[in-house]
Amino acid sequence: MSSSLDDVRGILNKLTSIPRVTGSERTFAPSIAEILEPHCDAIRIDPWGNVEGILNPGGKPSIMIAAHVDQIGIIVKEVTNEGYIKFDGVGWDPRVLYGSRVKLITGKGIVRGVIGVVPAHFLRVYKELEEKKIEIKDLVIDIGARSKEEAESMGIKPGTYGVPDYDPISLGSEFFSSPGLDNAAGVATMIYGAMLSREGGGIDAEVHFTATIQEEIGLRGAEMMAYRLKPEVAIAIDVTFAEQPMLPEAPRISLGKGPVISRGPIYHPEVVELIERAAEENEIPRQYEADFRGAGTDTWVIQVARGGVKTALISIPLRYMHSPCEVISLKDVAWGGALLEKTLELF
Numbered sequence: 001m002s003s004s005l006d007d008v009r010g011i012l013n014k015l016t017s018i019p020r021v022t023g024s025e026r027t028f029a030p031s032i033a034e035i036l037e038p039h040c041d042a043i044r045i046d047p048w049g050n051v052e053g054i055l056n057p058g059g060k061p062s063i064m065i066a067a068h069v070d071q072i073g074i075i076v077k078e079v080t081n082e083g084y085i086k087f088d089g090v091g092w093d094p095r096v097l098y099g100s101r102v103k104l105i106t107g108k109g110i111v112r113g114v115i116g117v118v119p120a121h122f123l124r125v126y127k128e129l130e131e132k133k134i135e136i137k138d139l140v141i142d143i144g145a146r147s148k149e150e151a152e153s154m155g156i157k158p159g160t161y162g163v164p165d166y167d168p169i170s171l172g173s174e175f176f177s178s179p180g181l182d183n184a185a186g187v188a189t190m191i192y193g194a195m196l197s198r199e200g201g202g203i204d205a206e207v208h209f210t211a212t213i214q215e216e217i218g219l220r221g222a223e224m225m226a227y228r229l230k231p232e233v234a235i236a237i238d239v240t241f242a243e244q245p246m247l248p249e250a251p252r253i254s255l256g257k258g259p260v261i262s263r264g265p266i267y268h269p270e271v272v273e274l275i276e277r278a279a280e281e282n283e284i285p286r287q288y289e290a291d292f293r294g295a296g297t298d299t300w301v302i303q304v305a306r307g308g309v310k311t312a313l314i315s316i317p318l319r320y321m322h323s324p325c326e327v328i329s330l331k332d333v334a335w336g337g338a339l340l341e342k343t344l345e346l347f
Helices: 002-016 025-039 120-125 127-131 148-153 181-200 220-229 269-281 330-344
Strands: 042-045 051-055 062-068 074-079 085-089 101-106 109-115 140-142 161-164 169-171 175-178 206-212 233-241 260-263 287-290 310-318 326-329
Touching: 002 025, 002 175, 002 181, 002 330, 025 042, 025 051, 025 181, 025 206, 051 181, 062 181, 062 220, 074 148, 175 181, 181 206, 181 233, 181 310, 181 326, 181 330, 206 220, 233 269, 233 330, 260 269, 269 310, 269 330, 310 326, 310 330, 326 330
Parallel strands: 062 206, 062 233, 233 310, 260 287
Antiparallel strands: 042 051, 051 206, 074 085, 074 161, 085 140, 101 109, 101 161, 109 140, 169 175, 175 326, 260 310
8 A cells, every 4th residue: 555655645745735725726726737637638727716627528427526625724904014914814713823834925926924922921921911812813924024015025915815834744654744634635535536547447437526616615616616517426525523632522533544425415325325335345444424414515515506416425534624733644545536436437
């Protein structure tokens, strides 16, 4: 399995090196297309930045594989007269951002900064600060500018996007940590599955591998692509909560025990059964998650697109979601890609 883990690590290193904050997809879509293109017969980027790789055009049935490509990030709201930056974000716990490094994506290049903190010494003096809840509206980014004009000369303006400034790292031989693994892990699973499908040559279906946009603010890219493609079947690939310390009751999903197959009302039983059959016949480890409502992933909007789509969900277990130190197992991504390929071969 070592070669497959190396392939997965290589894909993840490429993906996590690309700032993919929600709203900036058009700027990074060509980089995503470059990673996916070798494993497809055709590649397309739509005006909003959804990336679509097509395998076996003209085949039957038409299948959409959806993995949202955007990651949570920040957006500049205001530059103060002193050159500090006030910002907003989606999906962040402010305690996670406090004291962290960020990189801002400007038309002039990357600008690095730090989110300031109140030293512990002052907290002992100013008790009202010690007791105050940390909120994003009170945080500022320091980019080393002495004035609003200097910050603006560096390319900073309202609407500038940013992401945590942390490089991906390997934890031991199996685990991988980086910001944005929600959903770089899902995209990597999709791309690895496309690679295996292309090499295996056993796919009769027309498969549309789609890196969808703006999932973090409302599943928008999946809704666009499902409407345009009108697939007969769709499989979404995302992340799900895994066991971790510091929780009163930990999730029952574990890292390194296989991808997760969801069961519930919005997951079509025929597609779920094919995924289970592919796992069983190929001895691919898997876990299960019961999901009565099905909200929160691209499956939510794909299922009801046009006249309805037979939809299922495969998830990669993830620790510390929506933080700069998300953690996955490379094995789960490799198994997830293999499960995707073997499932597609059954259509």
